[in-house]
Amino acid sequence: MANKKKFKVTFNMLLFLIWILIFIGIAATSPVFLSPSYLLNVMLRNIIEIGMVALPMTLIIIMGGIDLSVGNIMILAATLGGLAAVTYGSAVAVIVTILTGLVCGLINGLVIVKAKISPMVTTLATMYLYLGISRGISKGSSIYSFDFATTMGTTSLFGIPVQVWIYVLLVVIFTVLLAKTTLGRKLYSIGLNENATQYAGIDVGKIKIAMYIICGLICALASFIWLGRFTSIKFDAGTNFNMKVITIVVLGGTSINGGIGSMIGTIIGTLIIATLNSGLTVMNIPIDVQTIVHGSVLIVALIAYAVVNSRAKKKKLIKIEAAPKQVASM
């Protein structure tokens, strides 16, 4: 076992290398990029909401699920919160926003667990539903920010934007949760073989519902920051958000079939996308080319992952034997 560690090239190391290369490449061409204020206030601030939601999404995807409705939960929470703020004030708005996130997550979880519908279909349907509800309630017009959201989105603490602090805190919590707790092990176990996990005496349904609720809550939290940062939002703002979150998680090496992945990967994935986004903007590259670059990076990462993974599989063939079978039955 000790011998193995010597020459093991993990996917996270490759990913980290890719990030460093991108970072150096961009910094070399435009030195403005390297100033701390730019890195903190532009690069990090612009990715926070996506990075934040990517954390619980990693848990869900490791568990073998997926949530296509996150962006729409976020917008629905912000819409209801913003409307509540107009009549009842900021405090009520905060409660309404958090409750919305919780209920949306609960609906996703309950339908997936109780009606045994595949997570993709369920969240696709709820995506429509949440989008439609926020469109209907807001009557298609913009929703404006309220006190609490503005504080979350614009203030700084010790010279670092407050949302970065929140993100770092969440990163620590989620990394520990996935890597160091029994709950984390259970998530991997569910992703690898749900039936076996059930037989091992783990209440799979409860864990699943809990994960979707956590995801909903983080979406609500992200909605404060999103609303505060943009001061107003429209109902359709969350549509691309879903795919961006999933892109980051997949880029981080989490297998969409479940059972494989790490929080560190997701964090590096977030940093790569953040660096690309702001770096390419600094280099005056039009937004369309940026999309192509995103796609290409994702494809390169996927292929790299496939190569590393197939080698790993060959090495410990017996251990991972169960995984591909589960994949086939999906």
Place this chain on the structure above:
Amino acid sequence: MVQEKKRTASFLTKEFYLAIFLLAVLIFLWIFAKGFYTINNIMSILNTYSYTLIAAIGMNMIIITSNIDVSTGALVSVVCLASAAIGKLGLPFPVLLPAAMVMGIILSTINGLFITKTKIPAIVATLATTQIFQGVLPLTTEGSIYDLPATFTWLAFEAKLFGIVPASVLMCLIITVIALFFMKYSRFSKKLYAIGNNQHSARLAGINVEKTIVITYAIAGALFGVTAIIIATAGQRVTTTMGSGLEMTLIASVILGGTSTAGGSGKVIGTVIGALILCIVSPAINYLGISPNWSDAIKGAIIMISVVVGAFQQVKKKRVIQIPKEVLNNGK
């Protein structure tokens, strides 16, 4: 074969319930929505329905093999723009249609090859290609191609059956009839169901799984091409976002039609009904006097309810592993 007999014997299938629901909606609209059954409205719905259904049939085939394509919207946009660029030269429709189909085939085959060669799950692979397609679009044109000649918009404005029915309906009808027979009787369609049910046993049974999946994507690509040319020729201006969001409507139609995203099941007739229900929603609530802002919510609710109802019917049939309470409690 035995199962096939059983199916025809019992007409209480998912598709049957869906058809009843559709009929109920249509009767409801006849009573409450004044002006819904005017010729103009019906023709406009039929046109939307035609291009949605044509692409949905392709998506249905892909989903039956337990794959998925989330890049369709971007793909259709690319084909729209490319065919507009060709159409600007004044080429007639009989040239444009095959050109669009070929472009659809090429782009969709890229998806198929990417999925089969790298063994990356379809949803992730097509997510990546979506970004490539979307990024390529605005590079080639500045926002839109406009002032297109009359030869380009011939399909939408001049090609009408009996003076009123859009020609797209005829195209849709032909494709649907072919699809109905193809998916029921052809050997190729049996391969699709086999792959969707169990890819490994399909391979052991002698099916070239990779080749079949790539061909499926190619066929779907041709259908996406047809959809793209109908969407593109609707006006004298083609923008870079013509097809955006289409993939969700297609997947929703297919799922509403009773095709499982797990693969291996689903019929064309279900998709035919599912797509029609989704296409009716927006104009229907318009005529019912409800704000159009609620259309997405109603669509979502319909998909949700139909999926949940369908699932509870299925749960009884499935072999669900029952775990004794004691086992669960011991684990804590």
